[in-house]
Amino acid sequence: MVRLVLVALIALSTGWAYAAEPAACPAFLDHELRKLHSRDNVNLCGSAAGKPMLVVNTASRCGYTGQFEGLEALHQKYRDRGLVVVGFASDDFRQEADTEAEAARVCFKNFGVTFTMIAPGPVTGSDANPVFQHVSDQSQPPRWNFFKYVLDRDGQVVEAFPSRVTPDDPALIRAVESVL
Numbered sequence: 001m002v003r004l005v006l007v008a009l010i011a012l013s014t015g016w017a018y019a020a021e022p023a024a025c026p027a028f029l030d031h032e033l034r035k036l037h038s039r040d041n042v043n044l045c046g047s048a049a050g051k052p053m054l055v056v057n058t059a060s061r062c063g064y065t066g067q068f069e070g071l072e073a074l075h076q077k078y079r080d081r082g083l084v085v086v087g088f089a090s091d092d093f094r095q096e097a098d099t100e101a102e103a104a105r106v107c108f109k110n111f112g113v114t115f116t117m118i119a120p121g122p123v124t125g126s127d128a129n130p131v132f133q134h135v136s137d138q139s140q141p142p143r144w145n146f147f148k149y150v151l152d153r154d155g156q157v158v159e160a161f162p163s164r165v166t167p168d169d170p171a172l173i174r175a176v177e178s179v180l
Helices: 002-014 044-048 067-081 100-110 130-138 170-179
Strands: 053-058 084-089 116-118 148-151 157-161
Touching: 044 084, 053 067, 053 130, 067 084, 067 100, 067 170, 084 100, 084 130, 100 116, 130 157, 148 170, 157 170
Parallel strands: 053 084, 084 116
Antiparallel strands: 053 148, 148 157
């Protein structure tokens, strides 16, 4: 008790913000997911719990692949305000590259992606990864590549956008800004 009061006094006098307890990680984020073309895994609890998210299923051989550029622009513009952009490579619609190396080249070299990209895996049906099971339960499963979901800080889907809605579309930007 004395320690908590001392921390509160220090926080008040220095302007430092103190959170008594860290936010719990929602179950849909608490999984080890392999990063694209890497041996490294990421648990999204560390980077996304309690933060607004833009979740997108991607493919590197799709007519919408150019949207990587706009997604990266959103990441750059809003990351300092807490937005976490996560791309999930998938071949559910038969338009992902034949190899992860090729998919990685498209994302990282061709479009300069710096946001988290997850290795190819299912985003539809009963085999969908936990994040896409969660967003599909609240909204709808992706019907094509580059389906976008805006989630609030509690992990609730605020809005879903079909592939044809580009990352610079005013409606998508409004949805993103509404969760910041």
